[in-house]
Amino acid sequence: MHSGDEGVVVELGSRWRAGDAAVLLGGIRRALARDVPLTLVHRGAGGGSLLQAASGEWPRLRCREIVQGRHASFRPRSPRWTQYRLPAPDPASGPAREPAGVAISGGLGGIGLALASRLAAAGHRLWLLDRRPAAGLPAAALRRLAAVVTRTHVVVDQVDVTAAVPAAPFPITRLVHAAGELDLTPVGELADDDLERLAGGKAGALRTLVRALAPAGLRSVVAFGSTESRRPHRLFGGYALANELLRREAARLRQEHPGMRVVTAEWSLWSAVGMGAAAAAMAGRAGFAVVPPDWGVQVTEQLLDERRPAPEEIALGGPQPTPDRPLAAIGGVGGSSLTMDDASVRRLVELCRPGRAARHRPVGPRDRVVRAQVAGHTVYTWGSGCRDWNTRTPRRTG
Template structure:
């Protein structure tokens, strides 16, 4: 059996038509007749043996037709009796008009072993299918018919135990339908050979649905069966004979046209294959067959990367559909991690189902959950729509962020191993924007030498780095993907440069959940991949104690300040050299402020040295503050009163602290020691940094009080309407702790 093609069209019936339905009061025929009438507005002329007054199911169905506002009439007649049928049709046409379409759904099925069948058994089974169809065609005007539909059974083609007589009846009815088409070319004839339905139909009445499921035969749901009928009627090229079936359980008498499957890693072992409809494959994951697993270890488990899940889904979707090239992924979900134990193995199962023209639904399951849960799922759309472009600049006119990912980030903030270590450098690393260069060169094979090496999508290591490069925005936690709304995937041909530029911008945050939009560009600026609505979840939160790469501190400070002070302000921290020349410090301040704003800026300085932004469109009303200390530059940009300070914690004598702070501020220090459990040097440095912020802000009073002491290293002090948040941590290559302080106050 070849798969049926899909061609869009409209229903062949309209409100002027009258559809004659046999067996139409109950079962799947009634459900289909009701749907046809609702879609087309055609009137229903129903013939059946049952009496609505004595048959609850029939009465309920007629009540549904009344409730739907359908124009219909029901007449009792035995479809095998030509005279009764002719009389019933006369009455129906008098009430509704000439019959222009026929749906023949009458049938009889009383299973019996082949050796026990008699001639009478055959005659009783053939009568409603064959004699009934002849009686109906004799009672109507065939030349007026535009549509004849006969409801047969797959049993007529495949056979089934105890169904020899029923198989014969259905086979003969299909032949009669084809003969009608030849005799009446003006009409469209459709012989639909259904598999078993669930929820309605003969399979339900015979109580065999569960037994067939155990044999691998999947029933057709009522909703799906009606939808298939709608699609067939709307497709003028469908038919004249169609087998409509779920999985057929490997029936030896029923085969489908096979297509050679591509030789790819995740089309390893075929579980089920219905070309252009469904493909289920399995693949065993081990460290030997999939060495990338050793480069993707988190805690005690080897994580099957989401990017390899995308490749697996694309490989199976391509194999079942025959589409080529990278698709667009939609409604991507990473619901459960796929974990392989070190030294162990796990089997993944990928199931792809063609949902419509160019649409394939794919799920990925594992043996660890009994193949009973969707770990990954997505819809793949072919061909990939054109990637939308954007005008966002990728050259900010600033030097690269001073952090070496290989030396300072991988192995600490980033857990990924060598195949995934593609982050070359950051052009911007702020709390809500990552602009980074990512290598497209793979340092090692992805699969064992005995496995196919071809990949459909662009390099998975590059794509993984697109996600983990966003880690700079939330540097105190590990971010794992949870889903993507839409993803225009690059294929291998799109990555012909040595690196691509990631532009990731935060759309929203809710607790530990972050949503980002990503553009991926060539060095010349062409967008080759776009992610819309990448959802990341923060796991394994760190306490912030460090040691930190200084350039990663700005994002943490910015988000922490929002939590403890409210409002928003951009924060940047940069490491600096040992020079103390005023000009070089001012250059570093200008660069840091530019990073905070995402653009090169010019700073002016007042006589007292306080920096100000040179007037430029879009920068009106922005306040700037900067501090140099502990081998770093700290810069903040916001609105209203703003000041910052960074200081190394140093042990001092009691006299030194008395000279530095004075009696009033020593009392504040001592209260911090009592409430936080910190040593005098750390608490005293917090107070000193707060005083520095007040001086920079031009405060007339430096009377500090303790506002709040947080358990995560933050302490808030107050002075009038100003609040100063202080935080302590450690940084790379420095033994002493460092205190950061930021003051926020009202406008003016």
């Protein structure tokens, strides 16, 4: 960390390391104390999400982020995107027909059990990993787990996947990383050690899981992140940083395992299940999109199927879908369009480019991120490389 009369500069490396939390929090505190701008410079370590959360708590805090020699502050940049249709679940298709061995970290949580129910119906063998013991689950969760056990082969292991992964009980070819921790603490009250634990937990667990399972034939990974990593709200600084680091770790794993599909699903709140179920109910009443569990697990099942094309990153949140426009997107920020059927896609195209027939191309190997943006009554969608996320409404063409 360097500081002077003109500002504070925090330099991190190519990946998040032990001690970075203290350095970054120290930079924020020093910039606030001196009332000077804060610049974060790194080559892939991350940390910008924490600065955004801190800026939300202290509006006078001026921050920017510089990554690998390119300017990546919170100001918009010129987009370079093309329209693209994200494959959507087909309610009439039913479960996938090819059973596989699937591991689910956080498998005894609300989302984990909802996904297990869906995968059990398709005959997949399930390995549920969780820190909590199955015997300590609430009665409703125990009944759901018992129903899953009656439909397929299920093994439950109580384990902290941030530390180690036991030997798999059967060949695992697909992994869902749904484990995580929600700690709503203001950035100003975060202790260095607490942020250190929160920041690297999800990313470290993902790497531990992949390292353990890849040698035996792991082919597909879906890592559950959060839209908070893109535009965090107040109190979500540690949570946002954990999910930002998860996204960055997933990108590294793609490079290290080119034959493995790794998708980062940065969901909004799930309704009725998961850590944010109560908050999701309020968000839904306020008009924001939440993920219906039945629909969310169906999408996840499709993302797990490495035979299907899919982008590497998906973000989902924003304004509530309507029967006329069953679309979820991050309004005014950016996100992924997830359409429910072909008719929805046609309506979406009409909204995107009124008066013109826009063709959607299938996903290609270079498609990494899918976006949708709501501006007034118009929905814009496009696909792009991972560096093209921004907050500006794209210019309409044609």
